[in-house]
Amino acid sequence: MRYLFSNWNKISSKIRKSRRVCLFFDYDGTLTPIVSRPELARISPRVKNLIRKLRKNPKFIIAIISGRSLKNVKNMVGVKGLIYAGNHGLEIEEIGREILKPKGASTKNLLNKIELHLKKELRHIKGVIVEDKGCTLSIHFRLVSSRKKGLVKKIFARIVKPYVISKKIRISAGKMVLEVRPGIDWDKGKAVQYLLGRHKKALPVYLGDDVTDRDAFRAIKRRGVSIFVGRPKKAIKADYFLKSPREVERFIKILSA
Numbered sequence: 001m002r003y004l005f006s007n008w009n010k011i012s013s014k015i016r017k018s019r020r021v022c023l024f025f026d027y028d029g030t031l032t033p034i035v036s037r038p039e040l041a042r043i044s045p046r047v048k049n050l051i052r053k054l055r056k057n058p059k060f061i062i063a064i065i066s067g068r069s070l071k072n073v074k075n076m077v078g079v080k081g082l083i084y085a086g087n088h089g090l091e092i093e094e095i096g097r098e099i100l101k102p103k104g105a106s107t108k109n110l111l112n113k114i115e116l117h118l119k120k121e122l123r124h125i126k127g128v129i130v131e132d133k134g135c136t137l138s139i140h141f142r143l144v145s146s147r148k149k150g151l152v153k154k155i156f157a158r159i160v161k162p163y164v165i166s167k168k169i170r171i172s173a174g175k176m177v178l179e180v181r182p183g184i185d186w187d188k189g190k191a192v193q194y195l196l197g198r199h200k201k202a203l204p205v206y207l208g209d210d211v212t213d214r215d216a217f218r219a220i221k222r223r224g225v226s227i228f229v230g231r232p233k234k235a236i237k238a239d240y241f242l243k244s245p246r247e248v249e250r251f252i253k254i255l256s257a
């Protein structure tokens with residue numbers, strides 16, 4: 001994984017030569033720093049204005065792909081005219097119109113059942129946040145004491161195990177978060193492929209900071225540019241890296257100039 005700004009001439013040349021560029025951004029940890037509670041991750045006015053400026057350039061198609069619900073990520077970013085994908089691509093909206101919700105994405109009754117069970121079993125552990133995101137559930141444990149983080153994972157694994165075995169749900173883990181998703185073969189990579197099918201011949205450039213972005217990195221391998229945000233990790237195969245959301249801001253600023 002190479003540092004993007006040390007290879008900027010190569011990247012900028014590739015972007016310049018492309019008639020269309022599809023820019024995919026994760027939200028938490030990419031456009032905003034990671035914070036203690038999801039609702040505190042606010043995009044800065046500077047970044048928001050840079051995205052607005054970039055959106056006016058017909059060369060760029062801008063998509064925000066987040067683990068947050070579609071409604072939540074739209075409210076957090078607050079820029080019209082973008083593609084928004086929530087719940088890791090289980091909900092996709094383009095220019096204010098829903099364009100995709102994969103078959104099997106709605107398992108509300110089952111998720112409600114699992115949510116109630118998790119809340120009951122985790123209620124005695126201070127700092128746990130069980131978040132209902134419509135199509136998925138997230139269990140945040142960043143605020144849990146270090147000695148009890150393992151207990152949260154153990155309780156979670158016990159509760160979801162029968163549903164995972166029966167393939168009714170899928171589970172994943174991110175930065176201090178555990179997630180329950182519908183048991184269908186869908187992820188950020190599938191969402192990126194779907195959107196690239198709608199915007200053929202566009203150069204895909206994907207920026208993300210978490211393990212959930214690996215599927216998207218794989219989806220554009222040898223076709224586009226994948227950029228990991230944070231300290232490089234062997235388990236995450238991206239072409240380049242940026243050190244922080246502040247450097248993502250710098251990247252957007254250069255493109256919008």
